[in-house]
Amino acid sequence: METEKLYEITAYTENQVGLLSSIAGIFTRRSLNIEKLLVYPSTVEGIHKFKILTRSTEHLIRAVVLQIEKKVDVVKAFYQVNDERSAREIRIVQEFLEERERAHGQDDIK
């Protein structure tokens, strides 16, 4: 039996109407209780950040994070047990977007 721990999930997203309920729905489907939720503009220009605290097994958290990241308007999603700071995540998000827009040009996101 895998042990349950408190995990912190972070997701970097476009600022789109309805995305909060879309992400919350993934937790509902798996009967996961959200202990804490923060949504705010991230330090990446135009990108929002979700911070979600939930208690579960790593196997389930991994599945949930991949299903969050699968959403069209989600850029990247991560999870961690302890409070590893987010500088690494921010670097990954910035590099991902720069690489995408270098290859494809500007996105006309509304």
Add this chain to the structure above:
Amino acid sequence: MTHKISGAEILLESLLAQGVDTVFGYPGGQIIPVYDKLYDYQDRIRHILVRHEQGAIHAAQGYARAGGMPGTVLVTSGPGATNVVTGIADAMIDSTPVVVIAGQVGTSLLGTDAFQETDFIGLTTPITKWSYQIRRAEDIAWAVSRAYYIAKSGRPGPVVLDFTKDAQTGMAEYREASCSFIRSYVPVPKPSEEVLEAAARMIVESRRPLLVYGQGILLSGAEKALEAFLDKTGMPAASTLLGLSALRSDNPHYIGMLGMHGNLAPNIMTQACDLLIAVGMRFDDRVTGNVKTYARQAKVLHIDIDASEIGKNIHADLGVLGDAREVLEALTSRVASRKGGDWLQEPGRFHAVEQERVIAPETAPESGPVKPGEVVSVVSDVCGREAIVVTDVGQNQMFAARYSRFRHSRSMITSGGLGTMGFGLPAAIGAKIAAPQRPVCLFVGDGGLQMTMQELGTILQEQVGVKIVLLDNNWLGNVRQWQELFFHERYSATKMVNPDYACIAAAYSIRFENVESRGELRPAVERMLADDAPCILRVHVAETDNVFPMIPPGKSVNEIMLNEKEWFTNGN
């Protein structure tokens, strides 16, 4: 001076820009402006008027599955929108590209419980790949181009556009939009060289490899790449329900269908292989049986376009993220040519047992009532394996899947993940409209036919040449089978008192053939398939026939019932 046109016209221009020439729909109050403009576009957009919105979405699904292009649905707000919800859920779980455009009340009325208002975005968020409410005429072209790009790219799926009435009537300049990039969305991940090398190594080192594939082969157009990979590696391959027809039934590497009512060989060999290569499939529980015992002896190499599928149900020793065709081509060039050896003799043993104990009694009985497997087998035979097979859900579906033989890709259209009864008839209509040059044969039970039987009206109006093979046993057969086997023969609410189908066919001016006995079957099927007109062939089949083999729920994939009394044992 800029030239402004209405939002309704911008929508239709945007659909034409996407190559849409067929729309399945039903008008209503909050979508009238679009229908009004559609009057001027009748020469460019064919509108199929269904009899219920559920028919529109299933027809669009059948159209997308047969033709490979997204299906388009146009409905009104409120009940029009909620009536397509089942089909959206079905398209989501079966990765079918459809775009649903639903009317919505004007923006000033949103949230006020206005007449025929419903929160359609809220209702469909968990079952769509993307949903968007269009509130301004200026946003239509942008939203439509995104909708089609998202619906068909990567792992396909349904998209909802909730189209407010004032956006339909508002005036704006039309500028053609085309979307081929969304910065937050990676539809087709590229596998790294290291991962491909590691996968090739696993293949080279294996002695008893088994490849299992799903609809991903059809969706990525990987049929030839799969054949080439199998020819080079000499390994056996088995299909999921949705992967059927990706390989021809007579491909020498093909060993049958996986899962609860699949063939013996692939299910048993799953528990004997040393490498399981899964391509474009998601280890549904109807495929895996008990996951705790599934392929525990094997290494698992999972190739899929969707990262969230890898490791979701079955642990993957290696996941390869990417398009099935690209990955298979890359692997084919990385592995040495070889022959299968003794491992390739295995399926023959299991096929012989299944042929004698299950297939022969079902498809070639000498006496007694007509068997459903026999009907499927005769239809497959008479149409020379040329038909697109569409099924409803239940025993008819399993008999159709087990006993149809395929020569062409995209020839099996069935509701897999959601198991939607009533899917068959409208899906067959959509399939025939997408592929008018091919025969389309629907296998449907008496229960499922009556769930969406109103679509016979659509067949009448549009003269869609669907061949409806009604396997009539006067029972909800699949549930009846479970009640017999697992619920002590307590037949709760599964007996059906059915209408006179000859009268129903006559009411819709559809040709009708009735088969009560074995001698009538083949001539009736030959008459049915002699032309391209719609036809109902009602066959009174054995009332209490069951689908076998069967892996009962919760059992391992090598714990298989051959009939009501006998289990497969590896010695017999």
